[in-house]
Amino acid sequence: MQTRTLADLEVGPVGLGTMGMSAFYTGAGTDDDESIRTIHRAIDLGVTLFDTAEAYGPYTNEELLRRALGDRRDQVVIATKFGLYRHEAGEQTPTQQRGISSAPESVREALEGSLRRLGTDHIDLYYQHRVDPAVPIEDVIGQLAGFVQEGKIRHIGLSEASAATIRKAHAVHPITALQSEYSLWTRDPEGEVLDTLRDLGIGLVPYSPLGRGFLTGAITKPSDLDEDDFRRQNPRFAEQAFSENMKIVDTVKEIADEVGATPGQVALAWLLAQGDDVVPIPGTKRVSRLEENVGAADVTLSAGQLERLSALPVPTGDRYPDMSSIGR
Structure with a gap:
């Protein structure tokens, strides 16, 4: 695949989100062997950006990525995150520590834990998973800048941060990337x-x-989701909103038919067309889906098709409660 740059970090145009291999979308259980095959296939296809977090599992997703990468670690860019678990001295056991925290002692322990689980001496891109309103962002970035000097992280990222927070952070140390939810959805x-x-x-x-x-069109009714799939609690997947939101998918399908692609590829191609500084990280645990997602980099949409997609209405229903508004 061709490459793109996040500030000065070069990666492939489509990354791989590994969260669903270990958490949230695991209603039918996990299949580590298939997940590892998917990661191996991603590397073979030229995917370089692999996204994980200590919160996924928790902890088990980083360990899975370590096992999958093996001696190929130097061929990829590892991105992981801290800040959704508390690690302050005297806190409860790890499974009980869920909660926003960028306290200095918590960040240090989170980093050391991620390095250990990932089996690496450095993390290429280290994100603050959510902004902690109790700790000034300048202090957080100052600590991360120290980790850069120590050689333990290479690049600093933020997630779901506001414009004001991004500017404050960048004034302390260059920020490489912002990870936030963004799509036709x-x-x-x-x-x-x-x-x-x-x-x-x-x-x-x-x-x-x-x-x-x-946006893939694979979900046609709420009952397509497993009973314990967290999307069943998302307002946009609720029965009353579902049929309205399917109208968005209908347009994506129409354009997919026009260009000979899948709806998912069209949704990703629209994102890629928003700028060379945009690198989506679709998640999957299956080789077939991975190959489909990576193929989006070869889909070309006309100006008219891009305009039709950009004009789609906002989905019915609120975003899911992912703590995006905390701190910001």
Whole structure:
């Protein structure tokens, strides 16, 4: 595949989100062997950006990525995150520590834990998973800058941060990327946040670029989801909103038919067309889906098709409660 740059970090145009291999989308259980095959295939296809977090599992997703990468670690860019688990001395056991925290002692322990689980001496891109309103962002970035000097991380990232927070952080140390939800399903970064990223030369890494699977057209009714699939609690997947939101998918399908691609590839191609500084990280645990997602980099949409997609309405229903508004 061709490459793109997040600030000065070069990666493939489509990354791989590994969260669903270990958490949240595991209603039918996990299949580590298939997940590892998917990661191996991703490397073979030229995928270089692999996204994980200590919160996924928790902890088990980083361990899975370590096992999958083996002696190929130097061929990839590992991105992981801290800040959704508390690690302060005297806290409870790890499974009971869920909660926003960027306290210095917590961040240090989180980093050391991720390095150990990933089996590496450095993390290529280290994100603050969510902004902690109790700790000034300048202090957090100052600590991360120290980790850069120590050689333990190479690049600093933020997730779901506001434009003001991004500017404060970047003034302390260059920020490489912002990871936020962005797709035809969620357009929130457009406007002030995206303008700020471009002004400062920061890349955008959209997570859930396929609208949690909705934009693929594979989900046709709420009952298609397993009983314990967390999407069943999302307002946009609720019965009353579902049929309205399917109208968005209908347009994506129409354009997919026009260009000879899948709906998921069209949704990703639209994102890729938003700028060379945009690198989506669709998640999957299956080789077939991975190959489909990577193929989006070869899909070309006309100006008219891009315009039709950009004109789609905002989905019915609120975003899921992912703590995106905390701190910011």
